[in-house]
Amino acid sequence: MCRPLHVTGFTPQRRVLASRQKMILxxxxxxxxxxxxxxxxxxxxSRLDRFAPPVLFELGGKVGGTWCYDERVGTDGAGRPIHSSMYRDLRTNLPKEVMMFPDFPFDPQLDSFLPHQEVQRYLERYCQSHHIGPHIRFNTMVEKVRPVVTATERSKEEDRTLWEVTSSDASGCCKTEAFDSIFxxxxxxxxxxxxxIPGIERFKGTVLHSHSYKFAEPFAGQSVVVLGAKASGxxxxxxxxxxxxxxxxxxxxxxxxxxxxxxxxxxxxxxxVEEDGRLLFQDGSVSGADILMFCTGYNFRFPYLDGPQLGLRIEDHLLSPLYRFMMPPAFPSLFFIGMCKLICPFPNFHCQVQFALAVLEGVVSLPPRAVREDEAWLALREKAEQGVQRRHLLVLQNEQWDYCQSLARAAGFTPLPPAVRGLYEEVWRQRRFNSVDYRGRNYKLIGEDRWEQIN
Structure with a gap:
């Protein structure tokens, strides 16, 4: 629960006047x-002539998000859910040459496939190099994000929506602040x-999700049924x-x-699950097990957002509609970064963020709201007509390269090097043939267009 609330940074008359005078960042x-x-x-x-320094709200005590390994499961000392799904011995399934932010390489002395600790160190170094730390509020939960001036209230100035963010720190003290945009x-x-799964309550063994899996030793000698054969499964x-x-x-x-x-x-x-606790499989076979482990992915959950108010449907595996897979059509100053699946994450973030900032700067001119909405639904409808299941509509995979290229072209920033795509696709091929040992290879990018295997 939040303790006494106070509001900062928002005086409507002052901000509207300053906006008209084009004096406020x-x-x-x-x-x-x-x-x-x-x-x-x-x-x-990097754009302090147009933007005030950002405010980052971070639930944990350090940077890194899901790359912060935490052996605790369930909740932390403050009763908040453990965010990270990292497990002790995880190594990246993409090489660092593909994973990196294009303008910030990993240490070239490292192997291509990294333990998660190296990715955490990389993100800490990225934070330090760009002097981000002073702008982060650690151990702070975002309680509510809401538009305070809607498109209908501002009529033609639909892109000028202001946002109230209510947050609480570790002591439970709340405050509310105003922002021009939310990422x-x-x-x-x-x-x-x-x-x-019908009858799951009858299973006599242990049920868990991979989110709570930390290391293998406790499962030695046991029979384990793992549901799901994507990367984590x-x-x-x-x-x-x-x-x-x-x-x-x-x-x-x-x-x-x-x-x-x-x-x-x-x-x-x-x-x-049968009456006797055994597992029934689709082919009619039945088997017992000590452990039932779900490697079945994650839900979209944004408890600080009111989906209907924003014109969004927030479902388990789908967030829609999003123009350019980023923006609710009615609120183009609210950006969701990294919602697509089966992507090269850091390069994707790099492209989405620069496109979003170009929208805020006015470099990218958006079509009218109705067109944005039509295009957002069309992108999903076309995939559904191709036979893509609803829960996979945000999977990009092979489409990610054209998508990032289109963002770069529209916003005028340097596109991803072709070598990144080439190496990404090669590693996917290797994983299909040798899921156990493909991480033993090391690679090197040679300019914008080529890569080579170095051992």
């Missing part, structure tokens, strides 16, 4: 100090998605087999053709 709130939030701050701080950079990898299954667990990798994809460790077998999806 735009004030931006950034929710989250993970990779996306740091990227937003870095680019705002939502709080990610979507912290609220576990648990699919509905496959990696965790391999880790579990390494400590002697018997793993059933249950999923609805075509069977994986890459070699798997001896302790991992594949199966079709779990569809129910």
């Amino acid at each position: 735009q004030r931006v709130a950034v929710v989250g100090a993970g990779a996306a939030g740091l990227c937003a701050a870095r680019h705002i701080l 939502v950079c709080s990610g979507h990898y912290s609220d576990p998605h648990i699919p509905d 496959l990696d965790i299954s391999i880790e579990l087999a390494g400590v002697g667990a018997q793993v059933t990798l249950s999923h609805g994809q075509p069977p994986l053709t890459c070699p798997l460790p001896a302790g991992v077998q594949q199966s079709c999806p779990v569809v129910a």
Whole structure:
């Protein structure tokens, strides 16, 4: 609960007058100090002739977001949910040459595939190099973000919406401040998605989500059914087999053709739990297990936002409609950074942030609200007509390169180097053939267009 509230930075008459006189720099709130939030701050701080220094609201005690490893599960000492889904032995599934912000390389002496600690150190170095730290409010929760002047109230000045942000610090003290723009950079990898499995309450073993998985040793010698064979499901299954667990990798994809460790077998999806606590699979087979682990992704959750007020549908696996996968059509000064899935995250943030700032600067002229809304729905409808399931409508994967190129072209910033795409696609091919050992390779970018394998 928030203690006494006070309001700062907002006097409507003063701000409207100053806006007309073009004397006030735009004030931006950034929710989250993970990779996306740091990227937003870095680019705002490079434009101090047009923007005031940003205010970053960070729930945790340090930068890094999901890259901050925390062995605790559930909630922290203040009763707030543990945000990070990192596990102890995670290594990146993309090489650093592809992962990096294009204007901030990793240490070239490091291997291409990094333990999560190196990514955390990289983000800390990025923060220090761009002097972001003084602008971060750590251990601060955003309680509410709301528009205080709507498009209908301002008629033709729809892009001039102001925002109230109410936040609370660790002591529970609240304050409310006004901003010209909001960058939502709080990610979507912290609220576990648990699919509905009939009879799950009858399962006699342990049920958990990969969000609460930290290391493999506690599962040694046990039978584990892992639901989901995307990146985390496959990696965790391999880790579990390494400590002697018997793993059933249950999923609805075509069977994986890459070699798997001896302790991992594949199966079709779990569809129910029998009366006796055994698992029923889609093919009619039944099996017992000690552990049922969901590697089934995460939900979109923004408890500080009122979706209907913003014209947004916030569902488990879908946030819509978003113009350019970033902006609610009615509120183009509210930006969601990094909501798309199966992307190269840091380069994607780099492009989205620069496009968003170009919108605020007036470099990018947006079409009318009705056109923005039509285009946002059309992008999703076209994917659905191609047979893409609703929960996968924000998956970009092969489309991400044209998407980032279009942002760069519209906003006038340097596009991503072609070599990044080439190496990304090569690593995806390698993962399909050798999911266990593909991280043993090292790469080097050679200029804008080429890369090479160096061992």
